[in-house]
Amino acid sequence: MKNWTKKNLDFGVWRIPNPKLTLLLTILLAVVGNKTMAQGLDDYLTHATENSPLLKASYSQYLASKERIDQPGLPDPELQVGVFLQPMERFMGTQLADYRLMQSFPWFGTIKAQKSEADFSSQAQYQLFMEVRNELFFQIKYTWFDLHRIQGEIDITKEILTYFHKLEELALTDFKASTGSRPSQTSKNPSNSNGEITQEKMSEINSSSGGTNGMAEVIQIRLEIKELENQLALLTSNQNSLFIKFNQLINRDIQDKIELNEKLQPPLLELDKYSLLDSIKEKNPMITKYENDALAYEQRAKIAKLEGNPKIGLGINYSPFLPRENDGIDHSDHSMDMLMPMVTLSLPIFRNKTEGKINEAKYLQEVATQNQLQTENLLAIQWAEAFQNWEDATRSLELYDQQIELVQQQINLLTTSFSNGSVPFSSVLKSQLKILNYQIKRIEAITLQYQSLSLLEKLSGINLINT
Numbered sequence: 001m002k003n004w005t006k007k008n009l010d011f012g013v014w015r016i017p018n019p020k021l022t023l024l025l026t027i028l029l030a031v032v033g034n035k036t037m038a039q040g041l042d043d044y045l046t047h048a049t050e051n052s053p054l055l056k057a058s059y060s061q062y063l064a065s066k067e068r069i070d071q072p073g074l075p076d077p078e079l080q081v082g083v084f085l086q087p088m089e090r091f092m093g094t095q096l097a098d099y100r101l102m103q104s105f106p107w108f109g110t111i112k113a114q115k116s117e118a119d120f121s122s123q124a125q126y127q128l129f130m131e132v133r134n135e136l137f138f139q140i141k142y143t144w145f146d147l148h149r150i151q152g153e154i155d156i157t158k159e160i161l162t163y164f165h166k167l168e169e170l171a172l173t174d175f176k177a178s179t180g181s182r183p184s185q186t187s188k189n190p191s192n193s194n195g196e197i198t199q200e201k202m203s204e205i206n207s208s209s210g211g212t213n214g215m216a217e218v219i220q221i222r223l224e225i226k227e228l229e230n231q232l233a234l235l236t237s238n239q240n241s242l243f244i245k246f247n248q249l250i251n252r253d254i255q256d257k258i259e260l261n262e263k264l265q266p267p268l269l270e271l272d273k274y275s276l277l278d279s280i281k282e283k284n285p286m287i288t289k290y291e292n293d294a295l296a297y298e299q300r301a302k303i304a305k306l307e308g309n310p311k312i313g314l315g316i317n318y319s320p321f322l323p324r325e326n327d328g329i330d331h332s333d334h335s336m337d338m339l340m341p342m343v344t345l346s347l348p349i350f351r352n353k354t355e356g357k358i359n360e361a362k363y364l365q366e367v368a369t370q371n372q373l374q375t376e377n378l379l380a381i382q383w384a385e386a387f388q389n390w391e392d393a394t395r396s397l398e399l400y401d402q403q404i405e406l407v408q409q410q411i412n413l414l415t416t417s418f419s420n421g422s423v424p425f426s427s428v429l430k431s432q433l434k435i436l437n438y439q440i441k442r443i444e445a446i447t448l449q450y451q452s453l454s455l456l457e458k459l460s461g462i463n464l465i466n467t
Contacts, residue, residue: 040259041144048140048250055136058129065118065125072114077103078315087322094322102315102344110306113299120296127289130461134285136249138458142451143246149447150239151260153440157232160436164225167429171218220429264446266397267453267465269390276460277383283461284379290372297365304357313344379459386455393448400442407435 049055080100088095244254271279281287319338348354411431417423453464 040261041141044144044246044250045137045140047252048136049133051251052136052249053251055129055133058132062122062125062129065122068118069115069122072111072118074111075104075106077101090321096320096322099318099320100315100342101318102313102342104311104313104344106311107306107309110303113303113306117296117299117303120292120299124289124292124296127285127292130285131289134458134461138454140246140249141454141457143242143249145264145447145450145454147239147242147246147258147260148264149443150235150242152263152443154232154235154239155263156436156439156443157228157235160432161225161228161232163432164221164228167432168218168221168225171221175215175218217424217426217429220426224429224433264443264450266394266446267449269453269464271464273387276387276456276464277380279462280379280383280460281376284375284459285461286375287372287379290368290375293368294365294372297361297368301358301361301365304354304361307357308348308351308354310348311346313342313346315342315344316340317342382455383459386452386459389448390452390456393445393452397442397445397449400438400445404435404438404442407431407438411435 078101080098080102082098084096243258246258247254247256317338317340319340321337411428414423414428414431418428450465457464
């Protein structure tokens, strides 16, 4: 396996970034997370290439098909030996045994055609292995980017939870100020140790001006906190399931740790849309597989036609003799053994089976050709869908960036107005929830970009994610 893992990892592997450039970009606070993320993914892809049972099985299938190339050749020579249990008395003497050695030869060009057929079949099997590898790599990348999406959503949810806890403290402080609470142990917090509002404090709240509105804001914040905590638990559960899936894809223990230290940054796509489609038609393994299948069936038809010609056999027959006793002949000057050259020729008079083999190969060649055309159509559909997802995600990402910037400005203005008492606290709360929603959608759009590029990489067999 180690002989092919290095040279076959060109698909989907990112280049290692320049250390000086990376350091400069880090100082400038530019986007470098994608480089570190890609390098980590490269390690996982290498591990999967060397350890995946699916890849090992597919590659062994290719090696098995490759062994068929050297199998065609001359039939084994045939040796016949006959020994007389009792010597046979003949005119020339007493015959003890009979030896016959024959070598048959197929029609001219048959062995060459058989080797070509096995070679094309082996190439088709190799392309099938490449398709299995590309599909596995796609599944690994798709899961990898899903893990980063969930991790990003977890980080945002934790940040917003911290923010809401601070808002809860501020709202409680504002509530105590509005109700004129004294700095006693009870008035410091209108709730008990479990976070619930006591009946005594509710009476005080209802009797005080502005207390009801203030406490309603606190309760609203706590409702949002509960919702965010539940969302965080769901995200963590989904992430654990994806960790198991990812480890199984690369054939590791399900409890092995996966490092997700960097955030996804928007990728770039430099290739033209239709140039990429041309590349898919030229390099996709399944298209190449069907091309080789068609060539193999073409050679099979040629083999069937050649096998319909006569087969020639050359051999020799050797019969040892002993001189008869008292035959009155002096055998000292010559041998009594018989040596006879032989030639055989097969007569292919039953043509139905030959024509049947030729027609079968032609039909199979037509099947391979039609499968190739159908595969090209399906790949074009997948290409169009993947590119549409890429374009939709790119447009959405631009929109979310603009919306986040505008909502952030809105939050700054509302915070100032809230400090002056000119706007209710709920306005600030709604804007903060809105920016949380846009941030999560932004992460989903970036993830969709990477997953779309991963699919395009699988279809074309070339690296599309720039690092």
